[in-house]
Amino acid sequence: MEEKIATTTTSDLPKLAVAPMIDWTDRHCRFFHRQITRRSMVYTEMIVDRAIIHGPRARLLRRDAAEHPVALQVGGSDPATLAQAVQLAAPFGYDQINLNVGCPSDRVQLGCFGAVLMKDPALVARCLSSMIEVAEVPVTVKCRIGVDDQDPEVILPDFLSRVQDAGVTQVTIHARKAWLQGLSPKENRDIPPLDYDLVLRMKARFPDIQIALNGGVKTLAEAQDLLGQGLDGVMVGRAAYHEPMAVLGGADALWGEDHAPDAFGVVQAMRPYIAAHLADGGKLNQITRHMLGLFAGRPGARTWRRMLSEGAARPGADLDLLDAALEEMTAAA
Incomplete structure (x- = not known):
């Protein structure tokens, strides 16, 4: 078994997080971002559960102890394999395990995970329950407000109710629908309209769930404004990657810390x-x-x-x- 790396369990949703981004948020990126912000959560790229089970696990899950707090994002749709992946990942000492229910790519859809799972919230709940049963750290979920022709006003509260019943207390919501047919993953980041108000209403409706918003946030000031409206956290993606000092350089002030690196x-x-x-x-x-x-x-x-x-x-x-x-x-x- 791999040598267990020490972990500092993060029980609360971080006020600011850098989104998991395929081909971007690898271990080198996470270490780099950690030199800029001490407190913001960083995420791995999405790693498929079967890759953790059958693939080069040590290479896929390798990280530096300095990355804390760091979350592992996994993809999958089978409760048993997801639970096995969570157990195998435990020695690597991630602070949270996050289930991807938001990626719209064709490859992910073919694997029956990511955003397509918004169509089967009961299955998502079973997956999360299975993961929670074996996890040593909090299990969280990142989702969309809906997919295709779903009505977000109907689907999202039902989704949140089911994952809450499964034992999840932290959810990050990408405030856009995902169009699984007709739009590329890149277009899915920009074309479907954002609905921040819906996410804010969900926070009011589910006060016992810590809710973070993702999608379209470009500055630290925008993140602060959303936190001021009652959200528990904000996740920033491309802006944090392309302008890390502007977004992450003053982020630790959200925790009352005077850490502004040069x-x-x-x-x-x-x-x-x-x-x-x-x-x-x-x-x-x-x-x-x-x-x-x-x-x-x-x-x-x-x-x-x-x-x-x-x-x-x-x-x-x-x-x-x-x-x-x-x-x-x-x-x-």
């Missing part, structure tokens, strides 16, 4: 981590691709992005390239 200091904090990765045979761009937006909006940001995006993938690229790009930023400041 972007130059973040680069320095990443150097030992990058050095260890390179020494282990890793590639520079595997980490620096997540750092391209670190200086977004500042003089020299375009040069920073160009130097890293063009140079970090070249054979032999190392910390010298990172230092050279940082020197350009220092000169432009």
Whole structure:
């Protein structure tokens, strides 16, 4: 069995979280974001339950102890395999396990999980109940307000009631419908209209469920406004990835903490981590691709992005390239 990594169980929904994003929120991205915010929750990419059971588990679930608080998001629709995946993931010490009921991609639909599960809330409830029975940490769910021709005013409260009865106390709601036919995953992030009011009404209707909102939030100020309206948490996706300092740099103030890191200091904090990765045979761009937006909006940001995006993938690229790009930023400041 894998060596168990220490965990700090997070029993409350975090005020701010970085959304799980396939191909983006890998362990290097999560470590990078942790240098900017100490308190915001970070999530893994969605990992299918059968991949955890039958795949390269150690590689899929590997993480750094510094990532806390960190949640593992899983995909699946079979209560037994989801429970097995939760048990196998336990030694890796994630703070929460999150079930994906929101991804609209064709591949996910073919696997009968993700947003398509909004059509079968009873099955979702059975899955969650099975996961909770074996979990050592809170089990949460991330969902949509509905899919296709469903009426969100009807489907969402029924969904929340069922998952609450299953034992779930924390739900993140992407405040858009998902159109499973006719729209790509990218279009599903923008075209269906947002309905924040519905999510706020659900919070009022289900006061015992901690509810976070996801979808369309671009700034920390917007997140603060939503929290002020009574939500327990806000999840930010692409904005946190592309402009991490703007969204995450002041996030710890939500917990009353005076922690506002400097972007130059973040680069320095990443150097030992990058050095260890390179020494282990890793590639520079595997980490620096997540750092391209670190200086977004500042003089020299375009040069920073160009130097890293063009140079970090070249054979032999190392910390010298990172230092050279940082020197350009220092000169432009």
